[in-house]
Amino acid sequence: MGSASEARFHYVDVPSVTDGLRHATSGTTLTTILRTADGVGVEARYEPRTATSPGDATDTAIVLAHGFTGSADRPAVRRAAAVFARYAAVVTFSFRGHGRSGGRSTVGDREVLDLAAAVAWARSLGHSRVVTVGFSMGGSVVLRHAALFRADEQTRGAHTDAVVAVSAPARWYYRGTAPMRRLHWLVSRPVGRLVGRYGFGTRIHHAEWDPVPLSPVEAVPLIAPTPLLVVHGDRDPYFPLDHPRMLAAAGPCVLWLEPGMGHAENAADDELLGRIGDWLVRAWTMMDTR
Template sequence: MTWGPADEESGSSVRPITERRLRVMLRAQDGIAIDASYDPGPAPGDGLVIVLAHGFTGDLERPHVRRAAGVFAQRAAVVTFSFRGHGRSGGRSTVGDREVLDLAAAVEWARSLGHARVATVGFSMGGSVVLRHAASHRGRTEARTDAVVSVSAPARWFYRGTAPMRRLHWVVSRPTGRMVGRLGLRTRIQPWSAGVWDPVPLSPVESVPLIAPTPLLVVHGDRDPYFPLDHPRMLAEAADGGAELWLEPGMGHAENAASDALLDRIGAWVATAGAAQ
């Protein structure tokens, strides 16, 4: 992973546990430019940083992403970034496959800033990515995570059991849908005819057993219109007792539906779980 300052930070230099906000362009392992931002949060304290992985069609400048980052920043430093194909990042979205490389670059950057503990919190697509990342970046690698929170994530691929997911599959799989994604949703999507998901990546539920002993929290709303409750239950069951499951009454889907109170509870869980490692 490499990084360089974004245009507005062209005169900055990165120091351990920096005391001001930074905006940089990272490079994922495959060379894609990833727009990232750092908020030092409160006093450095124990060196905890939360890396926030947004959902499909989000980016680090979306209001719901900024709101979540702002709540987390009351407890820890926060790194936000835009997945490939989103916002100012380069490339095209692969809808959860190569996005693991984007998250790994953000985690490595967080550690390069001097943080001893890194937690990943992902929403929807980002929720699936944090699970796959934790499973594939274990051990002493600089891209490892010390605690994982997956919010509103699918358990399995190719799910079409709800109307919102059928619409999403249309956006991703059809040329007209990808044009809608680019023009209406500000998301550039890789054509599936170009070999995306060949081979099919490890699914979230297949990834979960590989995460232990890293602390894992699965959060899901009981009114999620995209993924019904069998998804979070499958994820928690796959952990075989190694995960906490929060089923939130009245909550819908992902960042938009997560209240400030819930986000603060997640931040508190991360602070405690990460310190236990």
């Protein structure tokens, strides 16, 4: 289930479905199947910016990474995408094993390749700046992706220019809350994986990680100088506040602790999503986050 090593990834294959910025500015919504570096087909959707006033954000695309058992079509993801579209173009996709994507979920390991394919696709549509925001499992994925994919020829545009991790874990194998104990049962037991497939529409890989991937807290020091924002609710039932505080202590970042907020995209209200969208399109000018 794990990658051969946690060295930096390289090639990402993005289908040639567009001829560049013409699509990014024409008001066209695009859907496609991306092919990841390890051959998994990932469904993806591009939506242009909805704001009518001109601005610097026209060259920016936000790539949204959903949480475990989510998908690009889930109402909370669609709501978040609609808010982010006020600030920039938006790419949503379903992680492997979720929605109409192929493969099976590795619960945050090989999913970095899914995100890399979505980021590279956004750049192929003509966006010079591509930023990422992830929720829960997606939050751990955007952190590892930012650490492993750097801005050079090896990753062929699959790198991010700014990162937001919402409700992300700091460390693997956490079982300190009842929801996380239930999640571990879902992932680790055959009957749990059946519940995941037929109850949540999520196909989960049976193999354990080998090797164990870089943890989110280990990824954070490798992200700088890319701007990083960590967002977490003080009523998160999955991960208590020691998780975001560990992430914030591990390297340069901005930390928002949100009063009354629960977990991930379902708990993020439109006001918070708007603040995140605004931060993402302005992050490159905020030198104090670097």
